[in-house]
Amino acid sequence: MNNQQKNHNCNIYCYTCQTLSTRYIIKINYIHYLKSNSMKKIIVTSFLIVSSIVMAMAQSVSDKSASNFTLGAFVGLNIPQLEGGGGNPLSENWKSRQGDAFGLTLNWNTGSHFAWRVDLLYSSEGGQRNGMQALAGSSINTEVPAGTYFYANYNNESILNYLEVPVMAKNTFSLSKSSSLYVDFGPYVGFLLNATQKTGGSSIVYADAAGTQPITVNPQTGQPYAASFNASTDITKQINTINVGLTGGIGFTQNVAFGTLVLDLRAAYGLSTIQHNPANGDNHIGNLLLSLGYSIPL
Secondary structure, three states: OOHHHHHHHHHHHHHHHHHHHHHHHHHHHHHHHHHHHHHHHHHHHHHHHHHHHHHHHHHHHHOOOOOHHEEEEEEEEEEEEEEEOOOHHOOOEEEEOOEEEEEEEEEEEEOOEEEEEEEEEEEEEEEEEEEEEEEEEOOOOOOOOOOOOEEEEEEEEEEEEEEEEEEEEEEEEEEOOOOOEEEEEEEEEEEEEEEEEEEEEEEOOOOOOOOOOEEEOOOOOEEEEEEOOOOEEEEEHHHHOOEEEEEEEEEEEEEEEEEEEEEEEEEEEEEEOOEHHHOOOEEEEEEEEEEEEEEEEE
């Protein structure tokens, strides 16, 4: 092969490599775009819902006085819990965990004691389950039949982060010229941002909940051994993207400077199950939120 042919083949090879590399980069960027675009859709959808509600409120106001509206921000402690189970061992015995919560609140005062309230809320929810508990048999042995459960003693925490939009009717009771109590209640819609399952510890894996039939056994010694459960797993695809429920609570307000200090206690309960596949569980999510905020008139 002469030098001209070698250079020609080399040029073809280099062009092919560049083409494959370009396609690979485009593919990676497209996957990244799809993931980031999904998150953008959730945020944009939430913003559009809140904006539509605010615009509808504004158009319905016969009295154009800006004092009919108040806007505030709040932060709080969220105590969520996974409820239910439907007889599925994977859904049972979940306990409360602590999570962060913060957001914005808009109040439209339509009378001396009545108002509509709309929030845009980040809420970290989920639950935890520690001790002897069920796990899917396929996570230990892929050849076991579907619906097989094994048991182990370890720590398990599910963290589900939502962007929620509650819309509530609010009734206020005056205590003095500067303070009042209120109650509110209404529906909410939650958009799943991400979901993570964190597990920890080590344990012998058993075929029964009583822990009498070990299945993690060293074939050389015949003695059971402890398997490690230290892991952090993305379970976003296993959880439904939208959660609809009811929320309500009580609160105390105190006029401070040019605005109002607000102490709020609220409970929420999801009406739909959170898992995509019933084989992974059949839970509803609920939470108790204690928050402190500050609102100003618009």
